[in-house]
Amino acid sequence: MNQHPESASAARRARQSVSTHSVFGAPCWVSLTSRDLEATQEFYGAVLGWTWRKGRLGDHFRTALAGNVPVAGVAAVAAMWQMAVAWTPYFAVPGADEAASRTRERGGTVAVGPISLPPGRAALLADREGATFGVWEGELIGNWEAWRQDAPAFIRLHTRDAFDSAIFYGEVLDWASDRPGCCEVHYEGGEVVLRSRGDVVARIVSGALEAAPDPTIRPHWQVHFAVADVAACARSAEKHGGSVLEETEDEAVLRDPDGAQFTVTSRREP
Template sequence: MNHDPRLPGTTADVVSSHHVFGAPCWVSLTCRDQATTEDFYGAVLGWEWKPVKLGERFRVALVDGTPVAGIAAVASMWQMAAAWTPYFAVAGADEAVARVQERGGTLAVGPLSFPPGRAALLSDRDGATFGIWEGELVADWERWRRAQPAFVRLHTRDAFDAAIFYGEVLEWATGRPGCCEVEYEGGEVVLRSGGDVVARIESGALGSAPDPSIRPHWQVHFAVSDVTACARAAEAHGGSVLTKDSTEAVLRDPDGAQFTVTSRRSR
């Protein structure tokens, strides 16, 4: 196993999932209408788009040339909900999947090969969906971390129980170089990677709630300069504002996918 982040044949430092394992490393959106989705997020978050080799249904969002997220227009084709999903870096996809299943979680898809890596889609034992990624991360890892998203938050039944589950699956707080650290702050479990807050876990979600937004789920938070402007743009382009204050707004896109915009000043 190559533990040098500069991989053979590259001219720039490429960070792999072996070096920041356990940390969120990508976010992806399943949608129904690709054109509407691109217009919406372009207006709300200022994203530009580029095609990828996976096919015409797939796009990568760019901020100042940095890849920040992916979209896949497969929700209707695969009969699944439109939703944002965070992906976590793992040293070994097969081993991580096995740990999920051993602890009562569920494998939905994978692991599948998507050069330069492998991915799987899973759910934890309370039903919250997440992904794992083994392989090279985005080319400019630190720039991606500073661009978007700000962090991801798990709304779940029991934060401590969830932290144990994810900690064992994603090897948090192992003391190994590159692992994430876990702390308890202000009633939440807080995950840090390289000193930055990259995830939070909070209690209170209800597994049987009729409203999907109240059930256990991962919420993606995007860092923005102007929360109010994002909320206005969302409403003007077919989305809706669920909640809003001076530093944060929970928005819903035209397909129903929910996400949060968070002021960079409040991070």
């Protein structure tokens, strides 16, 4: 029996509500703005072993796959939209417009949107220190649990004042609120730690607890990808036109040929 159109629409809305609510306020996706889609696919395919598929957003967009798991998005719109080449984390929110308004009210800025990008709405924002982040309202891309476990190891905000930043994001994204499913905020090991259902999903760091805010820090969100061999990724990045900014046995900060910075982290790390 065919489902009535209104019933089907209600069912879709219900599924969307459940999936959004399940990661309420937590990072749910990462996306790269690039200039050259073909070159970007070649570099990340070589360094991280990703394969690619076209998304629903058009020819300028691709979804990266690690195995069969959607890992990240790539949008070759940096030149077209006059945007910086960069990796950006997106946080799940019940309403992109409300999140954008809260950002403005608290001294942040709205760079793009909110705009409709079926199956949802998105906005590109910046906190009051200038760190760029996105918000996503709607159906999540792929299986979020698989994405969280198999794709980015975590995201970390490098900023001048971790506690001030935690307050800003907490007010925008309803962290540590009384709303069901919200993220918990803790201070652990010298960092502000964001947990979703007990799992660490983001960190905020600004230096020692008693230290004054460091004016030399350029606030930014750093995206970490879990890999089996950090050294092999670093050598591959150099071979394919990227560069290595920092490297240890368990972690390397890399830069792609376009200038976007990201980190590879050993899967052996807890």
